[in-house]
Amino acid sequence: MEYTETERERLAKLQRIRDSGIDPYPPRAQFINERVMATQAIQLAKAEQPSPKAEIAVMGRIVGRRVMGKASFMHIEDGSDKIQLFARIGVDSLDKTSFERFIDLDVGDFVEAKGEPMVTKTGEPSVKIKAWHLLSKSITPLPFAKEEKQPDGSVKRYSGLSDPELRYRQRYADLAVNPEVRKVFLTRTKIVKAIREIMDAYDFLEVETPVLQPIYGGAAARPFTTHHNQLDQQLYLRISFELYLKRLLVGNFERVYEIGRDFRNEGVSFKHNPEFTQIEFYAAYWDMFKVMDFTELMIQHVAKRVLPPEAEGKSRFRGHEINWLKPAERMTMRDAILGKTDLDINAYPDAESMSQAILVRKLMPFEVVKGKTRGRLIDGLMGDYVEKTLVQPTFLYDYPRDISPLAKSKLDDPATTERFEGFIGGMELCNAFSELNDPIDQEQRFLVEQQGGDDEAHPLDEDFIRSQMYGMPTAGGFGMGIDRLTMMFTDNDSIREVLLFPHLRNVG
8 A cells, every 4th residue: 555645654653652652542442431522521611610620531533733832722523513622731731741742643533531621711612631542543634624714703614525426435534524424414314213203103013124035026127136155046136125025914914114225236326326225114904095194294204303493394405495394295197297298198098199199299209209118108208397397295196007017006097006106306205006915916917017028027926926815905005215315305416425335436
């Protein structure tokens, strides 16, 4: 490994520390039982009480330093905030050797320090330290942001690590120097916690289903394949939890859900990553409309938990103000497409007539229309003309049967299914059905898909059909991407911003 000049200087300093008999990477912190977080240290420093105050210990990474003769000021940052350390030579502080070692520390080092909480003459909460230890020596300098005070008293930050590609590849450095990035992932954790709260409150059982599957299914996507050497068996990374969760309905679990990773061997985009996190749930005796009601309740619960009270349930996403607490608009796919294209999809019952109607109106080019099924054509119209206009929470329902192989058909229209998708900020968020529980119909749909030549067609899962043969209750099902929901709540237009370690192309 090649080192920069600064890294070589710090490596030399590291050796001097070792030569002095100090372990620069000790196995434990000595003040752990006395430790308080920076936010609490600030409160204790500001508290009005007789001096001296009880000693406390703080720990964190050095993010700023000023040495002024026989006094030194360093800011350390932990998971809660920043706190200033004040050190000087004296009987109530550090001896000469300890002080000299303290001022020799570098930005990026981790330290622990113990002393009295106080407020400096400039009004800054601090800890006047009497003892300290190095916990980890930093070799590579972090590109900390520069802060500049504005005339109005606010502080403007100039990030030292702003290149997106480098930020994604070195997320550890990104998190260390960009507190707004850490905030995104704290919000993501709050979102997942809030979802679990409402699922548990409504008596859903959280379960785990196989990641490695002998037959993939539950979505229209290509899988990643792997091989089990001992069993000499080809396996697939799951693309959905659906078929296994439905098996649990057969087994008399009435409400089940799972939050976990799915893997799809497909293109990468601002809203797609090969691995992503989903929640799926299935509830016996529910239908599409009951799921719709619950979805609205769930999203509103998350908004109340994640957004500050003063936001009143509103946040920004893609340049729009989203009102999360507003009841979702509900409309059929037919009405949505008719309103944007003046084409009534119900007037064209097959792919040929639908294609002609699209071409006559010049809604899509011939090379896009050619060879598409009726459902794919309708889905294309929806994507091109409707989706981007659905800014506030919206549920579109009544989807074509040929792109909804796992959804129950409408009684009065077998070509249309009881399926809805949710949209916010011009982007799809969730997908849900009245679940198909007729094993004969389900098997036939799988077989028809197989004959279509689509490489994303759903494979025939005979064991799933067998499970339905025992009897699966009427049910409603739902799937939602946690990553997309996090994008929406944190106003990020790229899925990479809400994944700690997104998949990236190899370099070099």
